[in-house]
Amino acid sequence: MSNVLEVRDVAKYFGGVRALDGVSLSVPEKGLIGLIGPNGSGKTTLFNVITGFYVPDKGSVWFKESEDMVRIDGLNPNEVFRRGIVRTFQIPRLFNSLTVLENLLVTPPGQKGESITKALFIKSWSDEEREFARRAINLLRLFGMSRYVDSKIYELSAAHIKMLETMRGLMTPAKLYLLDEPAAGVDYPVARELFTYVRRLREEQELTFLIIEHRLEILMEFVDYVYVLHNGKLLSEGRPQEVISDPKVIEAYIGV
Ligand SMILES: Nc1ncnc2c1ncn2[C@@H]1O[C@H](COP(=O)(O)OP(=O)(O)OP(=O)(O)O)[C@@H](O)[C@H]1O
Ligand SMILES: [Mg+2]
Known part of the structure; x- marks a missing residue:
């Protein structure tokens, strides 16, 4: 190998x-x-x-x-x-003013260099974006966090914040x-x-x-x-x- x-x-x-x-x-x-x-x-x-x-x-x-x-x-x-190469951080780097789902759909700053919020609000989602959303929903279900999909980061426990940071990493191919x-x-x-x-x-x-x-x-x-x-x-x-x-x-x- x-x-x-x-x-x-x-x-x-x-x-x-x-x-x-x-x-x-x-x-x-x-x-x-x-x-x-x-x-x-x-x-x-x-x-x-x-x-x-x-x-x-x-x-x-x-x-x-x-x-x-x-x-x-x-x-x-x-x-x-x-x-x-994708990494996650020991101290989570999330957007506190965005929801859990939005954090998963957003590409972390300084990585892809695209406008992140713009991507969230475009009307017609491409297949790729739809796939991305599906991936997010799956991860949330898998980690038992579906009910927090619309929660803001500051409403989460430290453990959930940590898990979300890992999920965010796993979102990116x-x-x-x-x-x-x-x-x-x-x-x-x-x-x-x-x-x-x-x-x-x-x-x-x-x-x-x-x-x-x-x-x-x-x-x-x-x-x-x-x-x-x-x-x-x-x-x-x-x-x-x-x-x-x-x-x-x-x-x-x-x-x-
Ligand atoms: N930016 C920095 N400036 C100065 N010292 C640093 C910096 N980053 C790390 N260090 C020092 O380098 C050493 C290694 O730190 P590092 O964070 O890599 O350890 P770690 O193995 O990840 O520890 P932990 O298990 O606590 O996360 C420590 O002595 C730390 O204080
Ligand atoms: Mg460390």
């Missing part, structure tokens, strides 16, 4: 903080890959480097386009998005999805459904996922392979069972 993403020896420093310090990892096509590590270990920074929010101080990021790996570090977030803690604050059964859906998308639509998650009991049930970051370095990697029984990982989590 060929890789869709390769991170090669990436470093990112913030003053004296080595947020990433020589990290290499790869994501195979159709992979469902976990990225874990204690707080502050560099996980979100890695997403920011992959998606063009940060330029790495060292190393490179490569993404499969047609049959070739092309270098994408240094591209801006918009360009990375257009190449087929892409080759690779980077999800930053999709299950944070979400009830266990709903979090499991979320991961079940991700797995189904991977299988039915041959999509690829790299997922940051602190809820290891859920993540480990679904992923094929896991990378562990610690202090900006790769501490361990392997299949879930190998990683969870790695003494180095246990030590990093317990903080001895």
Whole structure:
């Protein structure tokens, strides 16, 4: 299986903080890959480097386009998005004045560069737009949020806001999805459904996922392979069972 993403020896420093310090990892096509590590270990920074929010101080990021790996570090977030990488944010980025449905139908700013509100109010929907709306309704049903379709964001609980952020990511067709803690604050059964859906998308639509998650009991049930970051370095990697029984990982989590 060929890789869709390769991170090669990436470093990112913030003053004296080595947020990433020589990290290499790869994501195979159709992979469902976990990225874990204690707080502050560099996980979100890695997403920011992959998606063009940060330029790495060292190393490179490569993404499969047609049959070739092309270098994408240094591209801006918009360009990375257009190449087929969608990410969600640890702290949801939603439009508070819009409804749940509107948030799903809107393309996040700085991504597609189109007028979003205009798209919402055009009279005749194209097939593509109708398909988009169907996708939104399906996602809402799947996550048990249909009754909130017309709610404003400020009327939602933190867990629903978090779920909506993940749904927003899943709305956009892409080759690779980077999800930053999709299950944070979400009830266990709903979090499991979320991961079940991700797995189904991977299988039915041959999509690829790299997922940051602190809820290891859920993540480990679904992923094929896991990378562990610690202090900006790769501490361990392997299949879930190998990683969870790695003494180095246990030590990093317990903080001895
Ligand atoms: N923009 C920034 N400016 C300065 N320091 C930063 C910045 N972004 C991240 N850091 C620092 O880099 C390190 C890694 O942070 P990062 O957010 O990547 O961790 P994380 O693994 O996502 O943590 P968490 O599990 O808490 O989300 C931390 O020490 C953090 O304080
Ligand atoms: Mg983070």
